[in-house]
Amino acid sequence: MASGSGAAPKGAAGARSATLKRCLDVLRDASNDSEQFAALLLVTKAVKAGEVDSKTRRQIFDAIGFTFPNRLLTSREPPSGCPEHTFRALGLTLLACFCTDPELAGHSQILNKIPTFNDVLVSPCDPDSKSMIDDAYQCLTAVMATPRGPRELVTKGTVAALCHAYVNSSYGSDRALTLLLGLLAVAEAKCWQRDAQHLLAVLSKLTEEFLNAEDMTKFELCELLPHFIPLSSPLTRDSKGSECLHRIYEGLAKILGSKLSHSQRDPALKLAACLMQACGPEWIPAGSTGSKFLALLVNLACVEVRLTLEEPDPMETERKKEMVTACYVLMEMGIQECLKEEESLLEEAQKMQLIRIMEEAFGAIIYYLRQVTEEELQDPFVFASVRILGAWLAEETSALKQEICELLPFLVRYAKQLFHSGTAEGLPQADGVQAGLASTEGSVLPQDALRFLLPGFCHLTAEDRPREILISEGAPALLCDYFLHQWKVLTSEPESVTPLTSTEMSLQTACGIFLNLVVTAPNLIRQEKTFCSLMDTLLKALPFLLPQKDHLVLAANVATLGLMMARVLASSAALQETQSTKEFFGATIRFLSEAHTAQADPSSHQLALAVSPAYASAWGDIGELWFLGMQALAGCVPLFPWLPQAVLQARWLEALSEVLARVAPASVDFELVAAFQGVLVELARASKPCREVILSHHGEEWANLYGMAALEQCLSEQ
Helix, strand or coil: CHHHHHHHHHHHHHHHHHHHHHHHHHHHHCCCHHHHHHHHHHHHHHHHCCCCCHHHHHHHHHHHCCHHHHHHHHCCCCCCCCCCCHHHHHHHHHHHHHHCCHHHHCCHHHHCCHHHHHHHHHCCCCHHHHHHHHHHHHHHHHHHCCCCHHHHHHHCCHHHHHHHHHHCCCCCHHHHHHHHHHHHHHHHHHHHHHHHHHHHHHHHHHHHHHHHCCCCHHHHHHHHHHHHCCCCCCHHHCHHHHHHHHHHHHHHHHHHCCCCCHHHHHHHHHHHHHHHHHHHHHHCCCCHHHHHHHHHHHHHHHHHHHHHHCCCCHHHHHHCHHHHHHHHHHHHHHHHHHHCCCCCCCCHHHHHHHHHHHHHHHHHHHHHHHHCCHHHCCCHHHHHHHHHHHHHHCCCCCCCHHHHHHHHHHHHHHHHHHHHHHHHHCCCCCCCCCCCCCCCCCCCCCCCHHHHHHHHHHHHCCCHHHHHHHHHCCHHHHHHHHHHHHHHHHHHCCCCCCCCCHHHHHHHHHHHHHHHHHHHCHHHHHHCCHHHHHHHHHHHHHHHHCCCHHHHHHHHHHHHHHHHHHHHCCCCHHHCCCHHHHHHHHHHHHHHHCCEEEEEECCCCEEEEEECHHHHCCHHHHHHHHHHHHHHHHHHCCCCCCHHHHHHHHCHHHHHHHHHHHCCHHHCCHHHHHHHHHHHHHHHHHCHHHHHHHHHCCHHHHHHHCCCHHHHHHHHCC
16 A cells, blocks of 8 residues: 555656656657647646756757747737737746756846846736746846846846836735845945836835834834945935935834834844935934934944943854944944034034943943954954944044053054955955945945044044054054055056045045154154155155145145154155155145245235135145144255255245235234244255345345244344
8 A cells, every 4th residue: 555655656757757758859849830839838837837857947948949938928829719928928937947947047048038027027917927927036036146147137127127016016026025135235336326216116115114014014124124225326315215214214213212122123223324324314304303313323322332242241242243333333423423513413412411422332342342352353343343443533532541542452453464464465445335246236344444543543643651552562663554555555546536535535644643753753753664665655655646636635744744754864865865855855845835825805905825726625634734844844954955956946935035025914924924934044044045045035125024033134144
C-alpha cells in the first residue's frame, strides 16, 4: 500500500514529463499555427502549475527561443472563442518562465520587453488579466535582480508604471511598492530626476494614510516613508512636496505628543531624522508650535543617546546603534538652531535648556568613546559618534573641558588610523556622493574623521592645556600630512559648479590651526620637519590659487599662514631666494595690495578708501587675515633682504601713495592706517630705494595727514 501510494506521484510526474517532451517536439516541428498553439497551451499550463524544473525550462527556451513569445506578444488576432489578450498572456507566461533563469532575465530580448511589462501594469484590470499582471511583476522582479536591470527599468519608464499601479491600488500594488523600494534603494537620484511627479503622487498617498491612521499602520508607515524622502531633490522646492512634509509633521506631532513604547517612538524619531537630513528644519512650521516640536525632538534624541550609551549592557548598545545615529542627526540640527541669531525656530529660553540637555548627551558620547577598543575602530557607529562630537566641539569647547582633554588622545589616534588607512585606498571626500546606477546610490560613509574634528581642534589649539595634549599626541604632524593630502585632492579635482567644497573648507580650517600653532608654539614649527614640507607647499599653492577668484578665502589663509611661518622659518632651505619663494612673496604682495581702492563716496562727494569689489563679498571671512598678513609682511621685510625689491617691482608703493593722496583721510580708519604704516616703516628702514619712492610721492605730507608718526620720523632721518 505504502509503495503504491509513493509510486503514483512518481508515475504522474513521469507522465507529465513525457507529455511536456511531446509538446516541445510539436513546438519545434509543427507545420501550422494551430498545432503550435495547442502544444503551447499544454506547455504554459505546465509552467503555470509550477511543474517545470530548470532543466525543462531550458528545454522550452531551446525549443522556441524568444521568437515565438515575441510573435505572441505582437499578435492581434486571438484564437476563435478566446479572450482578445490570449496570445499576449501566453507570451508573458513564457517570458516569466524564462526570467526565472538569471542568465535569461538579463538578456536584451527581455530588457527590450520592459515597456510591454509596464503597459500591463497600467492597463485596466479584469479577472482574466490578473495572471498577466502576475507574470509582468515576475519579469520585472527578475530583471531588477540583474546587473543592468535597475538602470534599464528606470530609463524605460518602470518607475512611473509602478507609481501608477500603487496610487490606483491596482491588482498587485503591494508588489509595485516592493519594486519601487528596490529601485529607490539603488537609484534614488535617477528615479527622482526622471519621475518626480509620479513619486510625489505615491508620497502624497502614503502621507495621507500616515496622517489619518489611528492604528499600528501609523508606525509601519514611519518605517516606510523614509524610503520616499529624497536626499537628491529637496521636497521643499515643490508645493506638492511641501504639502507632504506638512502632513508628516502633523502625523509626527501626534505620535511624539503621546505616551509611547520604545518600539513605537523609535521609528518616529528615525523618520524625523530622515527629514532633517533631507530638508533641514524647513518642514517644521515657524511659531510656538513648531519651536515646541523641535525642542521635543532634540530632547527625546538626547534622552535616547544617554539611555543607550550609558547602558552597561553592550548588546543593548549594539542593538540600538542605528537608532542612536538617527538621534545624532536631530542633535546636530539642535546645535545649528541654538547657534542661529536670526530666524531660529527656537526661543532663547529653549536654546539655553537644550544646550544643557545636549551637554549631558555629549557627556554620554564621550563616555562611550572612551570605552571603544582597538577592534571597534572601524565600526561606522564610532565614526558617527566622533562626527557628532566634532560638530559640538566646533561650537562649544567651554563645557566638558576635563572630559574632552581626557578624550583627545583617543581622537587623535582614531583620526590618524582612519587617515592613514584612507590615503592608502584614496580618502573619500564627499558628503553624500551619488554613485552611478551600476552601484548603490546614496550617502557614502566617508572615513575622513579629521574633517569633522578640525573646527574643534582650531578652538582647542588656542588654549594651553588642550594644545599641549594635541602636540604630545602628534596631532601637528598628522595635520600637516592631512593638509598636503587635501591639497593634492583639491588640485586634482575638476572645476565644480559649487567652488567651495568640503576639501577647501578643510584646508581653510587647517590653516587656522597652524596659525594658532605659529603664534603659540613657534619652536614646534622650527623643530617639526613636516612644517618645512608644509611651507614648501604653501609657497607653490598661493600663485596657483590667487588668479582663481573662487578661491579667495583659501588664498587669504595660505598667504597669511605662509607669511607667519616665513618669519619663523626664515633661515630654512625652503625660504632661500628661490623661484618658488619669489613667486610666493610676489603673490602675497598682490593679494595685500589689491584689497583696497579709491571709490566715490555719495554722502560726501569725495573719494573714500574702500574694500575692492573683488574682495567685498569675502571680506567678512578674510578681513582679519588681511590685517594679520600685513603685520606678518612687515615682520618679513628685515628677514629677507631681497623682499623690498619685490615690492618695488610690484609698484605697490606708487599705487598706495596715489590712493592715500586722493582719498579723504576720514575714510581710512585707525586700524587700516596702522597696517599700512607697519609695512611702510619696515620698507623705508630696510631699503633706500623704497624710502626714496615714498618721499618722491609726497610721503611726508600724507604721513603727516594720516598721523603716521613712526613713518614721518623714519622718512625724516638721513
